[in-house]
Amino acid sequence: MAKYVLADGESLRTVRCTIDTGTVIxxxxxxxxxxxxxxxxxxxxxxxxxxxxxxxxxETVCEVSVxxxxxxxxxxxxxxxxxxxxxxxxxxxxxxxxxxxxxxTDVLKIDMSENAGTVGATTNVxxxxxxxxx
Numbered sequence: 001m002a003k004y005v006l007a008d009g010e011s012l013r014t015v016r017c018t019i020d021t022g023t024v025i026x027x028x029x030x031x032x033x034x035x036x037x038x039x040x041x042x043x044x045x046x047x048x049x050x051x052x053x054x055x056x057x058x059e060t061v062c063e064v065s066v067x068x069x070x071x072x073x074x075x076x077x078x079x080x081x082x083x084x085x086x087x088x089x090x091x092x093x094x095x096x097x098x099x100x101x102x103x104x105t106d107v108l109k110i111d112m113s114e115n116a117g118t119v120g121a122t123t124n125v126x127x128x129x130x131x132x133x134x
Contacts, residue, residue, distance in 0.1 A: 080117035
């Protein structure tokens with residue numbers, strides 16, 4: 001299952017970017033840029049993009065989002081609470097969950113609308129990329 005998906009009714013502009021041969025990026029991963037190449041984003045990533053389709057080993061390009069004029073649905077590392085609305089958070093290294101315990105890179109911002117998330121649930125939390133690559 002994809003880590004992040006577009007929220008209902010959202011559209012997305014993408015651009016084709018170069019990745020290292022052998023790099024595997026799953027559909028729905030957040031990605032970052034390192035020495036001009038797209039990599040899977042980690043907690044230390046200071047800017048990210050959304051990769052809707054992913055890229056298999058051996059491929060040299062993938063499509064990534066442009067800007068941040070779209071909303072994603074992702075999963076928290078704890079249950080959702082109303083107090084998280086509007087908060088800026090990092091992602092976890094290996095799982096790419098929204099990391100409520102970390103706020104050093106603040107690459108994601110939780111939606112402030114009434115549909116931001118379901119109190120007591122961890123999934124389908126609406127976020128925007130707070131610091132886009134491009």
